[in-house]
Amino acid sequence: MLGEVIKLIKRSDLIVEVLDAREPSLTRSKKIEDISIKNGKKILLILNKGDLVPLWVLKAWKDYFKEEENIESVYMSATSHLGTKLLRDTMKSILKGDKGIVVFVGYPKSGKSSIINALKGKHSAQTSAHPLEYGYTKSLQLFKIDKKIYAWDTPGVIPPDGDELEKIIRGSNVDLLEDPVKPALILINRIIEFSKESLIHVYKVDFSNPYELLEKIAIKRGWFYKSTKEPNIDMAAKAIIRDYHEGKIAYYTLPPSLYRDD
Template sequence: MRLLKYSEIRSIVTRSDVVLEVVEARNPLEIKSNVIEYLAKGGEKEYILVLNKCDLVPKYVCIEWMRYFMENNIRALCTSSLKGFGVKKLKQLLLSYAESKKPLNVSVFGLPKVGKSSLVNALKGKNSAPTSRYPGSWGYTKSITIYKILPGIYVIDTPGFIPPDVKELEMLIRSLPTDNIPNPVSIAREIIAKILQNNPSSIEMAYGVVSSDPLQLLEHIAVKRGWFFRKSQEPNIDEAAKTVIRDYLNGKITFYSRPPTRAVPDSS
């Protein structure tokens, strides 16, 4: 997997007018990088946080997250590249920026598996083709592609990146193929614990098993699926763990977090 280096991110941001950072609407704070926001705002670029996969969470959760980021001086939009939600609104916003700045160069950043490429595909549409050059910068750079999505508006599609300030769990499961993740049982237990805390019935809905113990849930899933080690006939919890990790990433398990609540000032 080709991942962006910090120097590449900084160079691309410098050549951009608008910077889109794509995260998941399910748990944006665990995936959002302060690095992208810092570079964009430090370079006086327009910074937009795109809360993608909004079809996987209730509408009120998206609204809560948009309000939360707005209160923290971050413009945020909810989109679903799969369903097409919010894509038109994002295009309209880019067109409004292009009224005062053409050509408009828009870079798109995001961790692997957040739906960044699908969002780029939704923005560029069926008839868009890559261009070998956009004003003010280089032509093709390996793994970086530029698309003309609207008259005078260019989107720079970048590889994924793994910044140091992203939660360790998300960094690990998104930077490696699931089969290559070391100790998948430990990772799956952490994912299950997080799901049980935020969405208690989700594991039962997804797998038809019930327990408050993540390890026991993995055993139940393995038994229910008929996964056993040949020699010992013990439940193959490694396979169950990998399934949980994949289903978490693919949105097959209902999971979402809500914004932190602000402490109410003491009126006494």
């Protein structure tokens, strides 16, 4: 899968990496960015799911990327159709009015497909299929974003990598987890680090530790193991991970520049 993404990068002029606005640092792929830079490609970052984060935090991340790394970024919410015009205008600006092909890359659940669908809208038009080089059997479609800008009509999905927390945040399929409880507890601890209230708001229960939260969710929803009649925390763990991916849990992290003692 990663090899397919790299092939798309090499055939494109602008690499648009879709991040989760709640966790911009953990949803970046430095590997993909390094490959893009080595191939002389321009990079644009999208802070998607921006409706889950305060505006001042989005602006802080945008300033951080520009001032610390000289990378352009935009914030938007694809599902709410907010920021689509800004994204289109920014891509035009980066390409400086030249013709160009864009590829959207990002981890699963980042919202790439929603962004592509939002950009398509009434402004886009499908073009002919363009097969990739020898050894790649699938054909891909380009669609028109602007008079001079085209994009691949397929998400460049980066396989979830990293440690256990990163894999969950980067969109690992919850149904493929042998033990969903452990990563769910790690995710809950991560959210508590920034906003325990967000979990209380979503699940309407108070709790003293992550395990208790899973138990209370299971009890509230009537989920119990048939054999022991104990709260089914496996189902509760999967529910929390799914809710996170679906944008039901709102919280935010800050750019490193705001943590430094200047």
